[in-house]
Amino acid sequence: MRLSTYFLPVLKETPNEAQIVSHRLMLRAGMIRQSSAGIYSWLPLGLKVLRKIEAIVREEQNRAGAQELLMPTIQSAELWQESGRYDAYGPEMLRIRDRHDREMLYGPTNEEQITEIFRGLAKSYRDVPKILYHIQWKFRDEIRPRFGVMRGREFLMKDSYSFDVSAEGARKAYFKMFVAYLRTFARLGLKAIPMRADTGPIGGDLSHEFIILAETGESQVFCHKSFLEKDPLALDLDYEGDLSPVFEDWTRDYAATEEMHDEAKAAEAGDDLVTARGIEVGHIFYFGTKYSKPMGAVVAGPDGQPITLEMGSYGIGVSRLVGAIIEACHDDAGIIWPESVAPFKVGLVNLKQGDEGTDAMCDRLNAELAKAGVEVLYDDRDERAGAKFATMDLIGLPYQLVVGPKGLKDGVVEIKTRATGERETLTPEAAIAKLTA
Numbered sequence: 001m002r003l004s005t006y007f008l009p010v011l012k013e014t015p016n017e018a019q020i021v022s023h024r025l026m027l028r029a030g031m032i033r034q035s036s037a038g039i040y041s042w043l044p045l046g047l048k049v050l051r052k053i054e055a056i057v058r059e060e061q062n063r064a065g066a067q068e069l070l071m072p073t074i075q076s077a078e079l080w081q082e083s084g085r086y087d088a089y090g091p092e093m094l095r096i097r098d099r100h101d102r103e104m105l106y107g108p109t110n111e112e113q114i115t116e117i118f119r120g121l122a123k124s125y126r127d128v129p130k131i132l133y134h135i136q137w138k139f140r141d142e143i144r145p146r147f148g149v150m151r152g153r154e155f156l157m158k159d160s161y162s163f164d165v166s167a168e169g170a171r172k173a174y175f176k177m178f179v180a181y182l183r184t185f186a187r188l189g190l191k192a193i194p195m196r197a198d199t200g201p202i203g204g205d206l207s208h209e210f211i212i213l214a215e216t217g218e219s220q221v222f223c224h225k226s227f228l229e230k231d232p233l234a235l236d237l238d239y240e241g242d243l244s245p246v247f248e249d250w251t252r253d254y255a256a257t258e259e260m261h262d263e264a265k266a267a268e269a270g271d272d273l274v275t276a277r278g279i280e281v282g283h284i285f286y287f288g289t290k291y292s293k294p295m296g297a298v299v300a301g302p303d304g305q306p307i308t309l310e311m312g313s314y315g316i317g318v319s320r321l322v323g324a325i326i327e328a329c330h331d332d333a334g335i336i337w338p339e340s341v342a343p344f345k346v347g348l349v350n351l352k353q354g355d356e357g358t359d360a361m362c363d364r365l366n367a368e369l370a371k372a373g374v375e376v377l378y379d380d381r382d383e384r385a386g387a388k389f390a391t392m393d394l395i396g397l398p399y400q401l402v403v404g405p406k407g408l409k410d411g412v413v414e415i416k417t418r419a420t421g422e423r424e425t426l427t428p429e430a431a432i433a434k435l436t437a
């Protein structure tokens with residue numbers, strides 16, 4: 001992609017409505033534009049990151065055996081009257097009337113809707129276990145939408161729902177999602193710590209929030225420092241096997257959000273207790289028959305008798321993650337994307353646009369990297385070198401490939417690694433080999 005034609009409205013000034021660094025950087029890097037309070041348009045660069053996060057979330061859901069479907073954003077109020085949540089949800093729910101004066105709503109979550117689908121279509125104990133998920137926009141009329149996409153009113157969520165005929169089966173589903181979440185967040189370049197959590201309006205008694213530590217986090221959290229050294233990607237996982245040892249290993253040491261904090265228990269961690277601010281990027285719930293019972297979601301058991309389904313739900317804040325990753329990965333100059341979610345892997349910087357030699361080399365590098373499947377953003381603008389470097393640092397691509405007339409005289413180009421600031425001088429061939437490795 002050539003920067004001269006790309007829609008990348010980078011801002012020089014720091015927008016003063018933004019209170020936290022991720023919000024400032026997302027606005028400055030031309031990733032989002034506010035439409036109204038807590039509602040954003042995603043510009044090309046921002047959308048690219050959102051889609052990459054979504055793809056990793058999807059891969060890990062599929063790996064765990066969950067199946068994707070897609071439910072609508074607009075739901076009928078009747079379903080929520082059946083579960084009893086229509087009144088309980090309060091002013092956070094955006095209520096709508098259609099032309100026939102029927103009560104509708106913009107879904108803040110989908111427990112009712114998936115329960116209706118399952119009760120209508122699953123008949124027998126042979127139809128379970130199942131985990132179904134979708135990645136869909138939600139609306140919650142938050143009293144204080146703030147921090148950009150971190151606490152929006154309209155936001156993208158991955159929500160999964162599990163169905164089982166026994167509590168034991170439901171716990172297995174819970175463990176699968178627990179482990180899938182560990183993997184998902186690690187692949188996104190984050191250290192997410194599972195913490196015992198309150199269930200709030202979703203309900204149930206077993207629940208974990210996945211929290212990443214960041215100074216600007218909305219809540220106070222406490223955890224044993226052992227979590228900072230654990231690596232979920234090192235786990236050898238079998239989703240069909242027994243995941244309870246993994247669950248036990250990851251829930252043994254103390255970790256809790258403020259609402260669930262227990263000073264006496266925390267004290268056992270002694271000097272190893274870390275007190276920090278945290279951002280909730282995921283939340284999982286086991287709530288048994290809370291929705292299936294009032295809504296009559298049953299299947300026939302082996303003896304023909306009806307069994308009320310055991311359910312859980314599992315959420316990831318996909319759009320919140322864009323901000324959360326920036327909170328965890330930035331410096332004074334801008335964003336530092338983990339490679340897995342970077343909008344482009346390489347920023348190609350032509351130090352002397354219009355120079356025959358640098359133009360030709362940039363065209364060649366651009367073409368060869370593209371052929372190898374590497375995503376390149378080529379800064380081909382007629383701009384000062386300083387401005388080009390500032391833009392590249394701001395938008396945070398993992399590698400900057402710098403081509404200037406001086407280097408070319410010696411037959412070399414330069415690679416700067418954004419995360420470390422390290423610079424390496426190499427031949428164009430070696431640079432291509434490194435970036436395609």
Ligand code: P5A
Binds near residue numbers: 285
């Ligand atoms: C779990 C899936 C639920 O809604 N029902 C379906 C359950 N859980 S939750 O904790 O309320 O939300 C899941 C995740 O969504 C993100 N999130 C938000 N992101 C941006 N702006 C918001 N206003 C917002 N509210 C929730 C969080 O990451 C949360 O963990």
